[in-house]
Amino acid sequence: MAVLKVKFTKTRRDKLAQVLWILNWISVVTGVLLFCLGLFLKVEINKREELMAGRDVQYVPNMLIAVGLLACAINFLGGKICYDCVDTNKFLRWKLIILPYIICTFFFTFCVLVGAVMCYSMHGELEEALNVGLSDALKFYKDTDTPGRCFLKRTVDMLQIHFQCCGNSGYKDWFQIQWISNRYLDMSQKEVVDRLRSNVEGKYLMDGVPFSCCNVNSPRPCIQQQINNNSAHFNYEHQTEELNLWMRGCRQALLEYYTHIMQSIGLTVLISCSLLLVQLSVLTGVRYLQTALENVLRQGDPDSESDGWLLENSLMETARTNLNIIKSLGKNNHIHTANNGDPNIDVPSTSKARYGPDNVPLKEVTESS
Known part of the structure; x- marks a missing residue:
């Protein structure tokens, strides 16, 4: 029905x-x-x-x-x-x-x-991919002379300017990596040499950030070096100077952008x-x-x-019919394989009439006799 x-x-x-x-x-x-x-x-x-x-x-x-x-x-x-x-x-x-x-x-x-x-x-x-990718980009920021990495400085700077962000999770990420190339460090200065020796890995670390982290809305010139040193700048308190640098990390900015x-x-x-x-x-x-x-x-x-x-037909009848079709296709495929694709070749029967005593085929029995 x-x-x-x-x-x-x-x-x-x-x-x-x-x-x-x-x-x-x-x-x-x-x-x-x-x-x-x-x-x-x-x-x-x-x-x-x-x-x-x-x-x-x-x-x-x-x-x-x-x-x-x-x-x-x-x-x-x-x-x-x-x-x-x-x-x-x-x-x-x-x-x-x-x-x-x-x-x-x-x-x-x-x-x-x-x-x-x-x-x-x-x-x-996406968050995991951005976390790993941004970390590597900040790490190779200084490698402007290395093939395959020379573009990363410009990419990171344009990213921080366009999305108004700084670092991976925040501006303090720049404090943990050497983002200035050794070719721009004056090794004749004792301060530079001491800073390199003070680090176990021999990196030049400082509390500074690239210029692209500067907040354009800041009422004063951007302070991007000695950020944590209040005495190094006039009328400066780094804990309250939120307009000096972009506070948001680039991972969060990109994640919000792509999430939107x-x-x-x-x-x-x-x-x-x-x-x-x-x-x-x-x-x-x-x-x-x-x-x-x-x-x-x-x-x-x-x-x-x-x-x-x-x-x-009803659901049960339709399912039964389709199942029978699938079974018949499987049987036809088995016969087709046995005939090597030639329908004119008969498949040898495996009945007991073709075997003699001790399960010896009749053909072999006839030849031996």
Whole structure:
């Protein structure tokens, strides 16, 4: 017995095909939007790829791009199918394609849900990648003469100026690394030599930061050296001079920036997922249209009424039928392998009649006799 059987007239079939055509084109626009958002996120990540290390975060934009392209292709095909299904003769072109189309559309809907979840689950991996990448960038800030690292000074300076941040977690991160190259240190000065010798690793550490950490809103000239020494500067108290340097770390600034982008994209994807009901309606409508038109072809009158359904038999009968089909395919494949792909070759029987005493084949017994 058919599941959810509905009777369709010629007018109702035409209206159903027109509505499905419109819904498919709405889904095409959604796919284009997802593709553009994924491309935008990929470009933004690639801009600062050298500041991200340890984890690959490209899978999210790649997923969005793939889902967007898949949505455009599937729904464009669905729109063409629904447009042609108004004419019964044109339906014959797509009769064998409709079922694979329904399966691909269901898979696409699942991919959209996965993409939305991935947008919101990227925060932890992005934070870890930024933490490792920024730490390495600060460490190699001084290596302006080293191939492969000479660009990091400019990258970090532009990052701190553009995002109004300083260091990885804060400006004090610069106190723990040597960010001035030895080529710019005057080794004839006793203070420089003593500072190098006082460090176990022989690094020139000081309580200073690069110029890009200076807060442009500060009412006084930027103090970027001897930051913790109040006596080194007139009318200065480093604990209260919050406007002198950017207080926020660059990891937090970048994380907030990318999180805002991801939340916007995730919200857009979820809005697209709210069209999940629309997509399921498309799947249901296409299935009804398929079965109704197949019944019209059986009757031979394109203007006659016809029944449409989701399943021709009950759920149990459908599952049993599909299981039997799978079993039969497995048996056919086994026979095909045994025949080495030649159906004209008979597979030797393994019955007892072909064996003589002591399980010796009859052919061998005859030759020995």
